[in-house]
Amino acid sequence: MKRRHTPVPSLFAAALALTLCGCGVPDGTLVTDCEDRGPLHPVCGLQSPEDIAVVPGGDYLLLSELGNMGEFPGRIALFRVADESVRTVFPVAGSAAPDVLQGDPACTEPPGQEMSPHGTHLVRLEDGSWRYLVVNHGGREAVELFSLAVPADGEPQLQWQGCVFPADNTLINDVVGLANGDVIYTRMFRPDDFLGSQRALLGFRSGDVWRWSQGGGPRLLPGTAGALTNGIEISPDERYIFINQYMDGEIHKYDLQTEQRVATAAVAHADNSSWGPDGQLWLASHQMEIPVYLACTEDHGVTCGMGFEIVALDPETMATRVLFRHQGPPMGAATVATAHGDTVYLGSFLGDRLLIVPLAEFAQ
Helix, strand or coil, rough: CCCCCCCCCCCCHHHHHCCCCCCCCCCCCCCCCCEEEECCCEEEEECEEEEEECCCCEEEEEEECCCCCCCCEEEEEEEEEEEEEEEEEECCCCCCCCCCCEEECCCCCCCCCCCCEEEEEEEEEECCCEEEEEEEEEEECCEEEEECCCCCCCCCEEEEEEEEECCCCCCCEEEHHHHHHCCCEEEECCCEEEEECCCHHHCCEEEEEEEEEEEEEEEEEECCEECCCEEECCCCCEEEEEECCCCEEEEEEEEEECCEEEEEEEEEEEEEEEECCCCCCEEEEEEECCCHHHHHHHCCCCCCCCEEEEEEECCCCCCCEEEEEEEECCCCCCCEEEECCCCEEEECCCEEEEEEEEECCCCC
């Protein structure tokens, strides 16, 4: 069974054009070279690696290479840290459904070559196995479920296990998984309501957060509405989720036991988040300038230099501080900052590269 949706052209370019001021764009907005800038090292030849997960063992990263929200395909890629090599791990020829499916019983076949991944999450299940969750816009709107095997020798292996369908009229952005198999995802907006996406860009509520459970299907979590609900992360004890309300400029700390928001922090245009080595939540925050964004989305063959900050959020006090900021070459528009050892890997939703930055460049 496939649930199709209407692709969203160039993310929100059509809606953003409503507020276009006609201003010029600064130098460095469109990046065409692949040169280092001081300690900032780009790895090119990719396709908008929007989200990044560290594979257990630390030798590899999993990259979610965005396919422009379903307008054209993307892929899941395996990045080898030692030599910066990359290979496609899904979709690949011969991918087949397992004998025993996980997730929604109506989801019986793996996604095809049109797969267009977005937000991801790697979680260890109660039985000790690893599950890799991937938001997919290509061919169907779903959260794809993969098992991840990490052999002592050889490369990690992904195996499609099933998928979770969202509620009707949903464009998913990001996802987290729980050890018991539950799935929590963000709905950015309702794709059938074009005016809804425009209103969201003006700060009106468009999105929310849903929880799927085996046998229960998707259920709206009360009190999670926001404007362009974006990234999500879960606390290590699975008590709280942290919801990035992109156009509200807020991060909401939400208690999964009481199903109530318990705290709020101000962070402008926060995309994805990940746990840093300091125990803080690291948020990729965009400096959203409309002319810059539209210039970047006009040509998918170039990399966007749109300014961004990586902001650390204390999960207890909700205090924030800027760890790193950048604009222009070799890469802007960062969507995630994933720390691994003495290095931070940054992905982007606009361009052909990821950015490697020494951890020492981040204020500690």
